[in-house]
Amino acid sequence: MHLTYRFATENDVLLFYQWFNDYEVRKNSYSGNPISLDQHSKWFKEKINDKNVFLLLFLDYSNENYPVGQVRIERIGQEAIISISIDAEYRGKGLATDLLNDACLCYFDKYPKDKIIAYIKKDNKASIRAFCKASFDVVDESFLYSGTESFKLVKQVYEEKI
Numbered sequence: 001m002h003l004t005y006r007f008a009t010e011n012d013v014l015l016f017y018q019w020f021n022d023y024e025v026r027k028n029s030y031s032g033n034p035i036s037l038d039q040h041s042k043w044f045k046e047k048i049n050d051k052n053v054f055l056l057l058f059l060d061y062s063n064e065n066y067p068v069g070q071v072r073i074e075r076i077g078q079e080a081i082i083s084i085s086i087d088a089e090y091r092g093k094g095l096a097t098d099l100l101n102d103a104c105l106c107y108f109d110k111y112p113k114d115k116i117i118a119y120i121k122k123d124n125k126a127s128i129r130a131f132c133k134a135s136f137d138v139v140d141e142s143f144l145y146s147g148t149e150s151f152k153l154v155k156q157v158y159e160e161k162i
Contacts (some may be wrong), residue, residue: 002061003068003095005102012057013044015067022081022086025085028124047072054107060090068095072105073116080107080116085148096130102135108157115156118146128153 008016016042019025026032035043047053052075069086082103084096088122104116118136120127128151131139136153143152 001063001093001095003058003098003102004061004065005056005058005099005106008044009046009057010048010049013041015057016040016070018072019070019087021086022088024088024091028118028121028127029120030148038134047074050074052076054103056103056106058095058102073100073103073107075111075114078111078114079121080111080114082116084130088145095126097133100130100134100136104155107141113158115154118151118153118155120151120153121145122149122151125129 017035018036020029020040021034026034047055054071054073054075056071057067057075058069060068067087068090069084071082071084073080073082075094083099083100085104086096086099088112105117108114116136117128120131120133122141128138131153134155136155139154140152142151145152
């Protein structure tokens with residue numbers, strides 16, 4: 001399988017809407033409620049127009065550019081929060097690590113001194129494994145994020161010289 005990616009555009013709003021309302025995505029999200037199309041459309045437009053948000057759409061080049069998933073990295077200061085979701089047809093194929101690595105390389109190319117943070121619910125073992133395989137370090141296994149006990153993982157490439 002050959003993956004490629006690009007930044008999301010307004011034309012991707014319905015695809016992302018379907019992914020964000022997928023049962024597994026909602027289950028692993030910190031906001032488990034379904035999202036209305038109107039609410040999602042407003043949010044999506046804000047994100048794709050925000051220079052501090054990397055909203056990447058990954059495509060299977062070997063399958064007519066079929067969309068396989070998305071990674072969002074949202075910059076706040078010199079930190080960024082990352083999230084990922086994979087199309088149901090492509091889950092369990094080990095793609096998450098590749099998507100995470102590519103997205104982080106894209107982000108660090110622009111912001112090499114930043115660090116990227118992931119918050120993952122403790123019972124989401126597949127995501128924890130994928131992030132660890134993508135060289136994220138577990139910094140806290142009992143972090144309270146959005147009222148839920150979670151893993152906090154961090155990735156950075158720049159080390160300050162002392």
